[in-house]
Amino acid sequence: MHCRTALEYLECVSPPAAAGDAPRAVDAAEPSEMSAARAHLEECPRCRNAFAAIQKRDREIAAAMRDVFVPDDLRDRLFASLSIAPPASASDDVPEAVVEPTLPGESTSRPAVAAIATPRRRRSIRGWAAAVATAIALCVAVGLWWGNRGPETFATADWHDEAEWTVADIGRLDRFDENFAAFPPAGWSGRIEFTDPYGIEHPTGSARSGRPHLAAIYAFRLGSGASMVSGVVIAIPKSRIADPPTVTRFDPHGGLYPSAGGVTVVAWTEGDLVYVCGVRGGAAQPERLDRALRFDPV
C-alpha cells in the first residue's frame, strides 16, 4: 500500500483519549483496507512516525475541542424554557414546583419553598353535592361539545416542518395503519422508487398514542449517485387540511415553499388527498424531479 493511502485509512482511527491509550478504531474503512494500512505502518518507519505525530496532534485537538465552558445556569434555564422540572434524582429534597423562567443574568437560585401547613377547611355535605353536580354538568357539556365537533384540521404549512424532519427520520415512524386510502401521487409509481408508507398522528410528530394515523408518508428515491433525487411525500386527507393548495400536480414553481433544513417543500392537491413533498437539496432538486415526472432526462 502506498504511504499516502495508508495514512488516509489510518485517519479513520479516532484519537486516543490520553497518551498511552490505544487508538480507537472506527468503522469507516473496510477491515481488509485497515489491515493493509496497519501492515504498511509496520514496515515503513516514516509513516509510523508520521502517524504517531498525527495521533499526538489529534489528541491535543480533541482535548481543545471539548474544552468549552458551559454556563453554570444553562441547565436551569433549559428546564425553565421547557417548563419541566429537573429529574427527581437531581432535586430529591426540593418541593415539586413549577420552574419559573429567568432572564439572562438573573439569579436562578430560587428561594426555598416553605412547606406551609395551611389549615384545611372541612367541606360540608351540601358543598360536596354541589361540587359533584357541577362536575357532572361540566362533563356532559364537554362530552356534547366533543361529540359534535368535526375532525381537527390543519394548515398545509403545518406539514412543512414534518416534511423537513421526516426526510431524516422516517425510519422512526410506525407503519401506516391504512385507516384511509392513501397512495403515492399519480404518475409517480413505476418511475420512482417508494418505501411502504409510514404513518403519523399529528403534524408535530408528537403523540404516538394509538390514535388513527392522520397522514401516510412515503420515502422516495429517483436515480442514484450524484444525480439522485430523494425525499418524502406526505399524503393527508383533503378534509383534514383547512387550506388545501390550489395546485393540482407536483409543480416546482406553483407549489414551492421556502427551503428549510436542506429540504425544499412542494405541496399540491390531488383528488381527496393533499400531498406535501419534501425534496432533499435546494430548489434545483424539485426541478429535476419534475423533469423526471415529465419523462425528460433527469
Place this chain on the structure above:
Amino acid sequence: MHDGGQPIDLAMLVEEHYALVYRYACRLSGSACEAEDLTQQAFLTAQRKLDQLREPERAKGWLCAIVRNAYLKELRDGNGHAAVSLDRVAEPADTENAPIDREELQAALNELPEEFRTPLILFYFEEFTYREIAERMETPVGTVMSRLARAKSHLRERLAMREPATAELPPGRTESA
C-alpha cells in the same frame, strides 16, 4: 415512546446531554450566545418530537442532528461564516506543534464550510463513529472520510501556523468544497 415501551423522559434527556449539545453547538456556530439559542431550540424541538426517539442510546446523535438542522436554518438566514476553499489541501502538518490556542482553534473551525466542520467536530468529540456521522449527515461514509481527511489536514495546518504546502487530492476522492 421507544421500543422498550417506556416513554423517554425529557428531563433525563436534558440532564444527560445538555452540556454535550451546548459544546457541539458552540463549536459549530463559534458563538456562545448562538450556542445557547441552538441548545434551547434543540430541546424545544426534542420536546415536540420526543416520540420519534425510540432508542435512548441514539439520543446523542438525534440531538446533534437537531442542532445541526437548526444551525443550517440560521446559515440560510444569512448568519453564515465565510469559508475557505478546501479544493487544495495541505500535506500532513509539521510534527513540531505549538500548544493549541482555543480561540485559534475556533477561528480555524469557523473558516471551514459547514459540511466539513460538522464531521470534524463530531470526530474530535469522540462521540461518533464515521458511520454515525455519515448517517447523521445523510452522506456516504466515503464522503465523510474524504471530508474529514481534508478538514483535519486544514486544521492541523492552520494550527501549525505554517504556509500550506498544497497538493492535489488523490484521484476519485475530490469533491467541491
